[in-house]
Amino acid sequence: MTKTLIRNGTLVTAAETFPADILIDGEHIAAIGQNLSALDAEVVDAGDKLVLPGGVDAHTHFDLEMFDTVSSDDHYTGHKAAAFGGTTTAIDFVPQTPPSNGQTDGFRRDVETWWRKAEKAAIDYGFHMNLTFFDEQVARHIPDLLEMGITTLKVFTAYNGRLRLDDESIFRALRIAKEHGMLVMLHAENGDVIEVLTREALEAGHTSPEWHALTRPPQGAADAILRVGGMAAHLNTPLYVVHMNTAWGVDILQYLRQHGAPVMGETCPQYLFFTIDHLRRPDGAKWICSPPMRTAEDNARLWEGLAQGILQTIGTDHCPFFFDGTHPIIYEGRPVAIPGKELGRDDFTKIPNGLPGVQDRLPVLWTEGVVKGRLTPNQFVAYTATNPAKIFGLYPRKGALVPGADADIVLWDPAKRVRYGVAYSHQRTDYNLYEGWELTGYPDKVFLRGHLIVDGEHWLGRRGMGQYLHRQMGEIL
Numbered sequence: 001m002t003k004t005l006i007r008n009g010t011l012v013t014a015a016e017t018f019p020a021d022i023l024i025d026g027e028h029i030a031a032i033g034q035n036l037s038a039l040d041a042e043v044v045d046a047g048d049k050l051v052l053p054g055g056v057d058a059h060t061h062f063d064l065e066m067f068d069t070v071s072s073d074d075h076y077t078g079h080k081a082a083a084f085g086g087t088t089t090a091i092d093f094v095p096q097t098p099p100s101n102g103q104t105d106g107f108r109r110d111v112e113t114w115w116r117k118a119e120k121a122a123i124d125y126g127f128h129m130n131l132t133f134f135d136e137q138v139a140r141h142i143p144d145l146l147e148m149g150i151t152t153l154k155v156f157t158a159y160n161g162r163l164r165l166d167d168e169s170i171f172r173a174l175r176i177a178k179e180h181g182m183l184v185m186l187h188a189e190n191g192d193v194i195e196v197l198t199r200e201a202l203e204a205g206h207t208s209p210e211w212h213a214l215t216r217p218p219q220g221a222a223d224a225i226l227r228v229g230g231m232a233a234h235l236n237t238p239l240y241v242v243h244m245n246t247a248w249g250v251d252i253l254q255y256l257r258q259h260g261a262p263v264m265g266e267t268c269p270q271y272l273f274f275t276i277d278h279l280r281r282p283d284g285a286k287w288i289c290s291p292p293m294r295t296a297e298d299n300a301r302l303w304e305g306l307a308q309g310i311l312q313t314i315g316t317d318h319c320p321f322f323f324d325g326t327h328p329i330i331y332e333g334r335p336v337a338i339p340g341k342e343l344g345r346d347d348f349t350k351i352p353n354g355l356p357g358v359q360d361r362l363p364v365l366w367t368e369g370v371v372k373g374r375l376t377p378n379q380f381v382a383y384t385a386t387n388p389a390k391i392f393g394l395y396p397r398k399g400a401l402v403p404g405a406d407a408d409i410v411l412w413d414p415a416k417r418v419r420y421g422v423a424y425s426h427q428r429t430d431y432n433l434y435e436g437w438e439l440t441g442y443p444d445k446v447f448l449r450g451h452l453i454v455d456g457e458h459w460l461g462r463r464g465m466g467q468y469l470h471r472q473m474g475e476i477l
Ligand code: URP
Pocket: 061, 187, 243, 288, 289, 290, 291, 317, 319, 353, 354, 355
């Protein structure tokens, strides 16, 4: 077993900031304290770096087939990018196969498909299960997911005829989740309103990217959060609202929480910075995702929601596509081209929904959140590592700097300045949302279970070294 002693660091946890050394023994943190010594340990001097727990991104979509293409990062390329950005755990969503002839053999085959895809994993990972078909048989199989280490189900109130569940099914899924200590996650939009507005927009000849946002009104998120949040309140069972993007959504979440409902919320960096105006640019398709970008007022209320603790986490919803998938990029020395946003050049409904972000999350949030005084360093750690680890049943193995935890550790250089963009990023796509942004603060070294996987610009990780995380029931925050 190798030992590593990280000396003279300033540890930043969700609760406090303090000077300490960390001794790593094998894959775990063995000790934290002042002036630790271990003669047989390799010593790393943290110097003026901060020592953070590895980031936990509870919302990724690697190698996901949708919109006649596939998200352009897989479980290796996406994990490698995540690691360069300081994230050492990712939780991905398993799509549910429709029951055929009214028969389902449950979720095992779907989960096995995702396990196979993730054999190339480079950081540790878990899965959520998408629940997009629901009947008696499906209902009976939901508890099987626990044996597979999956304690969370995502339901959708949009994507009619594809992913959406009706309210009866969502209510019943919440009840089963309560019975088995599982957590339901909600994609909140109003699918019926979207259908009507999209049909009308296309009939009127509106095909440009901004219509993606105009046909998905923000009130749809609010009504879905209130409706499903109301069910969760009635049942007294937890609900986690993913990718929150609107001020109304934050207001409704606050209302539900003030009334004692166990409802939690996640936002993503893109919703803190961008607006519908980005969709109006000639390259507006780069910003197409669901739910869409809104207004500066929405951005501000989401920041406020974080500062006030109405929201609990910041994930990425990393689901990248090429902007122009007809032109290859060079990835690890080889040309790669994957059909992307150009598929919807003449019709916004055909633009693949999703954005890159798994590497960008921590560096962008440090600069825009911590350096600009919107978040304390401890809130930064809470929202990006500790809270998702707690909510998704990984704490204290992940998201914590405590003896016994996995030695997932980031030496964070708060002084490092980076001109960020696609050339700097390892995300396997041809653009970056933060192109040209001047960032201050970046990971210097990243350890995954004690293994140094990123050292400055150098990738020391390996395909297949990521471990599947059999998750437990989580906490309600
Ligand atoms: O546009 C997005 N967000 N694509 C990924 C799927 C989802 O709903 O999270």
